[in-house]
Amino acid sequence: MAQKPSIPKGTRDFSPEEMVKRNYIFDAIRQVFQHYGYLPIETPAMENLSTLMGKYGEEGDKLIFKILNSGNYFSEFKKDEELLETKKQGEKVFTKYISEKALKYDLTVPFARYVVQHQNEITFPFKRYQIQPVWRADRPQKGRYREFYQCDADVIGSNSLINEVELIQMIDDVFNRLNIPVIIKINNRKILSGIAEAIGEAHRIIDITVAIDKLDKIGIEGVNNELRENGISKEAIEQLQPLITFQGTTIEKIIFLKQLLSDSAIGLKGIEEVEYIFRTVSMIANIESEIELDISLARGLNYYTGAIFEVKANAGTLSSSICGGGRYDDLTGIFGLPNMSGVGISFGADRIYDVMNELNLFPTAITASTKLLFVTFGETEQNYCLPLLKKIRKAGINAEIYPDAGTKMKKQMSYADNKKIPFVVIIGSDEMQSGMLTLKNMVSGEQEKITIDYLIEKLK
């Protein structure tokens, strides 16, 4: 008995209709990347586990899909007792014996690995883009998949904040092209460090920022509770209050922060960077997206050190981010290439798709691929069509012929209809005698007899 087929949790098949729409997104992003001088690379689906582990924090390590070693991994253990002993040390240690490869979790870390490995072939600053799937062993839910595409653009080997400004422009360009209204939130890790420093909890920066990050979700009381539960001192939480609750324009926020962080060198540096970014972006007249300095924006990935970005759709029901990124000063350092700062952004193509689908933002014109179908009555007619078909294709028109000769006309017509092919050429004995083609417009239903040359002219 045939088993019912299925695919793993959190993965999806894509139909032709969906792929056409997905490619529309990929094309838009790719074009923007190329406009700004980024070049494509690809890296393998799998990396050495050691390359990925420890780069995404405690939580991230758990979400990495590990690949089981091939062969007999029990051979490592000479005696059963050794196996038991290793098991006792916990799954983290045990994993090393049975898995040494993993599916990539994002594109940034493999990129850092790539840069280190190919450092002598690369001209810096290196601007690369990469559009590939990544995998996370997360529990799927709305807008969250276990296999999804990231579209990354990163500059590595340049400290200039111009890069940050350009990345913001690219975000704006992409979402303008796709017609999605977005809000771009910007913050800086140095400001967050400064805050942690100012309230005397410098080493707790991660816990503090993660809690603050949830402000609009769980409210000020929720944030304070979480801080308390994480063992942040009462005084520190107290000092944090004016900051969390502060409302105002970007300029007001900057002035406020300058006062608050006046004793923190790193904090002031962060403010300076943010100020530059906002000033420069505002000099570029045609940024259409809403841009906001969001002091509560933290972003989980540990490797960020400077600017951090997050983009959310300003319409629709998806509340999670559709694009994110930031600057990382020493991601390549772990692989042996220190002092190489990079900054990048990552578009979540699948979430962008969900937003566009919900808001009906896909142009209807993109669905049609074949423009013309040849409908015939038999093998003789089919053979007659083949040279015509070649000529039409050579003229750059997407065309096909119904492959099974002698199929009922009704069926051939339904095929065209289902495939949304806008034009059909019908070839029977009449047409073969007269040398004219019967062209049917499938939308209006109108029919006319025309020559091959006129047909090409018309459909071009």
Place this chain on the structure above:
RNA sequence: GUGGCCAUAGUUCAGUUGGUUAGAAUAUCGGUUUGUGGUACCGAGGGUCGUGGGUUCGAGCCCCAUUGGCCACCCCA
């Protein structure tokens, strides 16, 4: 890793306080119509009711377990 909801045809769903042979719509295929699709009419195939146990004379329906899906938390694109 924690919690909530759900599981019946390819798909979306009906299915009475537990009662004979589990239905509809849609999709697919065929026919009405051997030179005309999208509309209409007729017909066909398609189900171990997620899986395993239990209660009962009898379970799609009740109970337990398990698997899978969706959603929320955590975290993230």
